[in-house]
Amino acid sequence: MVTLTLTHFLIVCPLVFLAGFVDAVAGGGGLISLPAYLISGLPVHNAIGTNKLSSFMGTSLATYGYARKGYIPWKLSSVCVVIALIGSTLGANLALLIDDSIFKLIMLIILPLTGVYVMRSKSLQGDAAAAPASQKRMVLVSLGAALVIGIYDGFYGPGTGTFLLLILTGLGHMSLQKANGISKAINLATNAAALVVYLQNGKVLFSLGLAAGAFSLVGSWLGVRFFEKGGSKSVKLVIPIVLVLFFIKILSEMLPVWLS
Secondary structure, X not given: OOOOOHHHHHHHHHHHHHHHHHHHHHOOOHHHHHHHHHHOOOOHHHHHHHHHHHHHHHHHHHHHHHHHOOOOOHHHHHHHHHHHHHHHHHHHHHHOOOOXXXXXXXXXXXXXXXXXXXXXXXXXXXXXXXOOOOHHHHHHHHHHHHHHHHHHHHHOOOOHHHHHHHHHHHOXXXXXXXXXXXXXXXXXXXXXXXXXXXHHOOOOOHHHHHHHHHHHHHHHHHHHHHHHOOOOHHHHHHXXXXXXXXXXXXXXXXXXXXXO
């Protein structure tokens, strides 16, 4: 049983606000939100499960914003959503099988590498996509991305939005707007599927998740408007700061275990 304190809320909510903003602009919000929960001291599976609740709320608003602007091609996105739901469910169930300490070790390795990759990605710089690909190629790339990244998001999550953008623009040759729209639809589905799995296993802390989700909603709302103005470079400054704090926090917890 996890007991929440005011400190949990003071650490998590502001950082999740930043995560919602960053994710709406260029993806990668999980690189901030998941470490926020872990920095506050929550067990790994509770952190991931509660993060899925707040992320789902923020991604819902971001997806709605993109849909209203006509950025989401619904025919292709609908099929991707179904595939993403399957992948994310598989990934979340796999994550629950892994011990807390082992998961922390995995995060110490994967999260910094993910952060570096996301920071170097052109999707955060607003670069134009390559020459248009065939419809068949776009469909195959989109479905493949929905499955693979769906499994990844259910299992772990950080960087999901950016990985989708990289695949859809790099391999699918979509415009940034179209890729962003499809990635939001996929990401909403992966968050929903993983959230259901974590709810069924009692790993979601509702009061913290809902409070952080409200902050995520505000961040996402502002992020969609920021994206419309073409500003995505500046969000890169937030990610490394949070990653360094996360790395120090987890390392400080694991060192006594390794040295004992």
